[in-house]
Amino acid sequence: MSILDVNKLGVIYKPAGQHVQALEDVSFSLTAGETLGIIGESGSGKTTLALALMGLLGKKEQLEGKVVYAGAELLSLEESRRHTYRWKHIAMVFQNSLEVLNPVLNVGEQVAEPLARHLDLKGRELEARVEELLYLVGLERSWKTAYPHQLSGGMRQRVLLAMALSCRPELLLVDEPTTSLDPIARREIVELLESLQREYGFSLVLISHDLACISRLTRRLLVLYGGRIVEAGLTEEIVEDPLHPYTRGLINASPNYFAFRDLWGIPGEPAGGGAAGCAFASRCVQSQEGCHAETPALQHLSPSRQVACRRGGIMTMLAASGLCKEYHLKKRTLKAVNGIDLEVKHGEVLGLVGETGSGKSTVAQILGRMVKPSAGQIIFQGKPFNGELTRREKGIQLVMQDPFASTSHRFTVEQTLREPLEINKVGGREERQERVLETLTRVQLPADDKFLNRYCFELSGGQRQRLAIARALVMKPALLLADEITSMLDPSTQANLMRLLKGLQNEEGFAMLFITHDLDLARKIADRIMVMQYGAVVEQGSSHRIFTQPCCCHTKDLLAAAFGHSH
């Protein structure tokens, strides 16, 4: 039984004749006692949604669609009727700041105000209820007489919470309860919200940047971007396996969710709503022309998941199944890769980890077309896997472990970078030159004639590996296979190179298969992890899950060996 039905809700702000579509076509429903999280970057319409549900919009703003609360359509109600729903049925905890509290009222008066107005409580009764509420949110009685400016952020949050809970609402909207709080206060607030929700059983809509808080407090999740819902589903599933590129970008940008990984934001500026086409298209790694023209509708990809993407969510770039590689030695057959299935998605970094000899490099060599698999099927972007893939742009490029072997010491820097372009006759003379210079700059190597004419043997290991990466990037790959590319470098060069590569990956959105035996490195860079042993995949999953809750014994062993403690 749903208590809240939001149907095609749209909000248009009209500041000074402009037309800003803050929310568009937002539909969802909420049953009693259910918890719903809403995430999105600043400006994605989260707070607007909360204000619209509270009925605090509609005077200057143009509203569309319907919000049905317990059978009553709220948007078309007159202000006086609407007023009755506020606080009593739907209450909101505003984003924490000094401004949301009245500076001339003390805490007691502040909390008493909605009680007096909506429940007509007076005198003793009012006093008692105020004290009860303060006790409920964990504030000592002595703070009753304090003024807002005398409170800490955490206390202010508790006062706001007490106010919102004062009339025992059935639906509580909480806007960013934990931002600007220190870790201890944050934990206390989250625990408080959790226990209050359990105790009173109100429905909760939690708006937050804080993924840790969201995943702890909510069962379902909406991802907003440019005023539209781009993904909806169960919180746990979305966080483990996001299906919309934007959701993945948000999760990757959240330090409080998985602290070990390097932080990378979504490149580009958030787009406003209202424009034609998918709002995320300009920042999306897999956008096509059609994405800019046609607005995608929210579609079910599975019973519990909805995604608004023309291309059906994050696409699979490369899918391999039953991959085998056998080497016939004199007396026995060595199965270097023994029937593995593998999937690399658009724009993700897949970390392939495992001991030496577990078959990681063989996988890279098969995918880089250096060795032929004995068995198995590989499909790249829906097309069969053939030799042309390494020879064209938007294909597959391999960077090998040893830069001293993978680049000819007889070639100059320029010759090395031009080689793939020249063999495959990509572009004209000038275009090639331009691309060589551009790529050199991108990998932070000098792009002058002096450097172009240097021989490879004159370069240091780090420079030469960067050159090898540049050679791969000059072909503008869609999938980069990086096979232990930093294992021969010193830590500082490694750090520089990894930051560089991850930055390029983030910016250009190519997918990367990152092969390493260095778990620290994998933890820093990978979105998903595959663990290999004896030529088979023993475990795979999001980097966050593998590193915090490994299932397979071998993964546990690896982690224990690498990080010195068992999980």
Add this chain to the structure above:
Amino acid sequence: MFLLKISKIWQELTAFGRVGLVILLLLIFMAVAAPYITWQPHNISSGPSLKPPGGAHLLGTDELGVDLWSQICYGARVSLIVGLGTALLAGLGGAIVGTFAGYRGGWTERVLMRLIDIMIVMPDLPVMVILAAFFGSSLRNIIIVLALFSWSHPARIVRAQVLALKEQGYIKMARIYGGGDLYIIFKHLLPELIPILAVSMIRLAGMAIVTEAGLSFLGLGDPTSRSWGLIINHALNFSGIYFTPFWKWWLFYPWLFLTLLITALALLGRDLERIADPRVAKG
């Protein structure tokens, strides 16, 4: 452009290399300009026999009174043609066979390698004697016979190198990028092979010159083209030459020029190897 390259190579040569190059150039000059720097006929008697060096005969005369300086100048032509001809023929042939064997692998390689084994076990000189006798001893035939017996050495070296290079990452990468066999051979393999091939060819040239002298000594040389070997042969045929002072010019000067030529080739070869490999050149 060409001159620039020459001067660049000159600058990168060591003192020994420069000496070798100068000697080689002088010997080539002697061969090419033989009619202009000699004043006596090289094939008929032009003075008293066995005349010591001096006067009209710069290096003296042989037992028939033929001027030795003229003989040596014209003989340089024969020796150089034999040396260079054999080296080029055997070097290129061997390089092609070696590259083919190493690059293709499989049964092609096995067949070619067995062939090389056969060439190695075959006793050079007796077979050469038979072949030279069979084909008739013209200069061209001698070059062909010498080349036939020398290609196996460069072929083996080249094959070994190709086998090692084939596994190099950058060659695999070039192949992944779609580089064809010819591209890989000319762009990647050949530059790597040239230095060892050059050394091998210079050794072959030296060997060919000495072998030609040996064949001439056995009377299998081209009698119409007087090589340095043939002069030595004639001198040694003069019974009891060491009891006379004649060896001091008749035997000594052809030997000296032969030695100079081979030493010059060796010195130059060593330096060229260094230059051909940019790692050694710059480091």
